[in-house]
Amino acid sequence: NAGVTQTPKFQVLKTGQSMTLQCAQDMNHEYMSWYRQDPGMGLRLIHYSVGAGITDQGEVPNGYNVSRSTTEDFPLRLLSAAPSQTSVYFCASSANRVMGGYTFGSGTRLTVV
Amino acid sequence: AQKVTQAQTEISVVEKEDVTLDCVYETRDTTYYLFWYKQPPSGELVFLIRRNSFDEQNEISGRYSWNFQKSTSSFNFTITASQVVDSAVYFCALSEYTGANSKLTFGKGITLSVRP
Numbered sequence: 001n002a003g004v005t006q007t008p009k010f011q012v013l014k015t016g017q018s019m020t021l022q023c024a025q026d027m028n029h030e031y032m033s034w035y036r037q038d039p040g041m042g043l044r045l046i047h048y049s050v051g052a053g054i055t056d057q058g059e060v061p062n063g064y065n066v067s068r069s070t071t072e073d074f075p076l077r078l079l080s081a082a083p084s085q086t087s088v089y090f091c092a093s094s095a096n097r098v099m100g101g102y103t104f105g106s107g108t109r110l111t112v113v
Numbered sequence: 114a115q116k117v118t119q120a121q122t123e124i125s126v127v128e129k130e131d132v133t134l135d136c137v138y139e140t141r142d143t144t145y146y147l148f149w150y151k152q153p154p155s156g157e158l159v160f161l162i163r164r165n166s167f168d169e170q171n172e173i174s175g176r177y178s179w180n181f182q183k184s185t186s187s188f189n190f191t192i193t194a195s196q197v198v199d200s201a202v203y204f205c206a207l208s209e210y211t212g213a214n215s216k217l218t219f220g221k222g223i224t225l226s227v228r229p
Contacts, residue, residue: 106157
C-alpha cells in the first residue's frame with residue numbers, strides 16, 4: 001500500500017547509543033519531515049526536507065541529524081541518545097508543504113534508558 | 114512566527130453530547146491553511162479537514178462541523194452527538210505560505226474522552 005513507512009515501531013536504547021530511524025515514502029512527495037510527540041507538547045518539528053539533497057532544521061533539531069539522498073528516504077539519526085529523546089517520532093510527507101495533504105507514518109516509540 | 118493554541122487540554126463528555134474543540138492561531142501571512150487531525154488510541158494521525166485562509170465558509174461532514182472565523186483567528190471543531198469512537202487526541206495545525214520556510218505547526222492537542 002502506498003504511504004509512509006517507518007521502522008522500527010519500537011526501540012529501546014541506552015544513553016549514549018546511536019541509531020537511525022528509517023522513513024520511506026512511495027508517493028514521490030518532495031516534502032518530508034520528522035516530528036516528535038511528547039505528552040502535553042503536541043507535535044514538534046525536528047527537521048524537514050523540501051527535496052533530495054536539501055534539508056533544514058525545525059523547532060527542536062538538537063541531537064538529531066538527517067540527510068535526503070533520494071526522494072523516497074528520509075532517515076533520522078540520533079547521534080548520542082539521551083533520556084530527553086524518549087518520545088514518539090512521526091515521519092510525514094506531502095506533495096505540497098503549504099496546502100498539506102500530509103501523510104504520516106505510524107510512528108516509532110523510542111525509549112532511552 | 115506562526116502559533117497554534119489549543120487552550121483546552123482534556124474534555125470529558127457523555128455519549129450523545131455535543132462538544133466543541135477550540136483552536137486559535139497566530140500568523141502574519143494572509144495566505145495560510147488550517148488543519149484538524151485526529152489521533153485515536155492506536156496512535157496514528159488521521160487527517161480530518163483542511164481550510165484555506167480565503168474560504169470562511171463553515172463545513173459540515175456528518176457529525177463533524179468546523180467554524181472558521183478570521184476575525185477572531187479561530188478554527189473550532191464541533192462533534193455533534195458524540196460517540197465513544199470519537200475518543201482521541203485532536204490536533205489543530207497551521208501552515209503558512211512563506212515559500213521555502215513553510216512548515217506545519219501543531220497545537221498541543223486536546224484529549225477527548227467520550228463515556229458511554
